[in-house]
Amino acid sequence: MINCQLPPGWAYAPDMNRLLSPEPAAASAGMPVLPGTLPETLCEELVAFRRDLHMHPELGHQEFRTTAAVKARLEQAGLEPRVLAVGTGLVCDIGGEVGGDALALRADIDALPIPDTKTVPYRSTVADRAHACGHDVHTAVVLGAGLVLADLARRDLLPRPVRLIFQPAEEVLPGGATDAMECGVLDGVGRILAVHCDPRVDAGRIGLRPGPITSACDRLEIGLVGPGGHTARPHLTTDLVTAAAKVATEVPAVLSRRVDTRSGLALTWGRLETGHACNVVPQRAELSGTVRCLDLPTWRAAPDLVHAAIDEVATVHRAKTEIDYVRGVPPVVNESASTDLLNDAMVARYGPKAVEPTEQSLGGEDFSWYLEHVPGAMARLGVRAAGERGHRDLHQGDFDADESAIRVGVELFTAAALLHPGRPPA
Secondary structure, three states, X not given: OOOOOXXXXXXXXXXXXOXXXXXXXXXXXXXXXXXXXXXXXXXXXXXXXXXXXXXXXXXXXXXXXXXXXXXXXXXXXXXXXXXXXXXXXXXXXEOOOOOXXXXXXXXXOOOXXXXXXXXXXXXXXXXXXXXXXXXXXXXXXXXXHHHHHHHHHHOOOXXXXXXXXXXXXXXXXXXXXHHHHHOOOOOOEEEEEEEEEEEXXXXXXXXXXXXXXXXXXXXXXXXXXXXXXXXXXXXXXXXXXXXXXXXXXXXXXXXXXXXXXXXXXXEEEEEEEEOOXXXXXXXXXXXXXXXXXXXXXXXXXXXXXXXXXXXHHHHHOOOEEXXXXXXXXXXXXXXXXXXXXXXXXXXXXXXXXXEEEOXXXXXXXXXXXXXXXXXXEEEEEEEEOOOOOOOOOOOOOOOOOOOHHHHHHHHHHHHHHHHOOOOOOO
């Protein structure tokens, strides 16, 4: 349900001499304000901060420089960030003691092990490393929101505490969210929000969906083993090349008949390796890929289903199997009230046309682990430049974002923090 009306006594902030300044009537009543346009100096700083991160990408659990840069900027703003016990990532509270009704804003800070192929001044300076999923944008957005909210808190205009979470290792299954939670980042949190860059959505807009918005994602590694032999006598050995080919083509087909098609269960291979010579039947073949599905019940049943399908196909070809099924992440399931909060915050700042419905993606996101413990929601942050045809997809070396999306993300999160109603009902 869209609520375009501001709460009584709330107002936009027209005077930007400070980060946010209330209208006189709102200030005299001691009421919080919803943000107007952020000052250009802050926006320019956040763009520069994002570009610095983009030039110095770090993989999961190695984000030491990124952690230090965020920590230094938050401390410069008078805040007290705490580095997570795992060594990278940090958490920072704004507006007093967190006591159960705090709103958490989460950013992921790691990069991907792929080369940056763009020709831009801020191209990655690290070989085979790139921020190709927009985590540098996410980090700049949460940092910027934290700076604005800290300014409001200093003037007693923040209605309840906010916690910033800069999480490491989102790209490393089962995701750094589990490590962050073990460090207590959800203690005292009543609701958690996040954004994810979406190159299919125009900058200046967000995509929202209540319920599942991403899929579950697991990793699968298979070894097929046989005695090997000469290609002149395949009947005397185990033809692992044929066995691997059959596993690659038939196991996904078998799975499609073992589950409801609406579950979206999909096994997709990314690697198949076997053999070294044209006249030698190999002793080993290896396949690896991902298992994705749209709903939690199927995700919970997937390991047993996949094991059974692989053994069934491999047995026909007399191949022994070694199966390593690595649990990844469940679907991100947006809670309805949290989705409404993001919707209302965006509408209050940009109007109803700035929000569009979005589809459930088959991509995985470890933000889902937080939602197993507290209600929350993730929005798709539009990063497609105006007039750009098509899009440069995530996890590709040429991915880039329209940096005006940083301002949008900051204003979205700031408005959400001010509209946050507190502890959700039991």
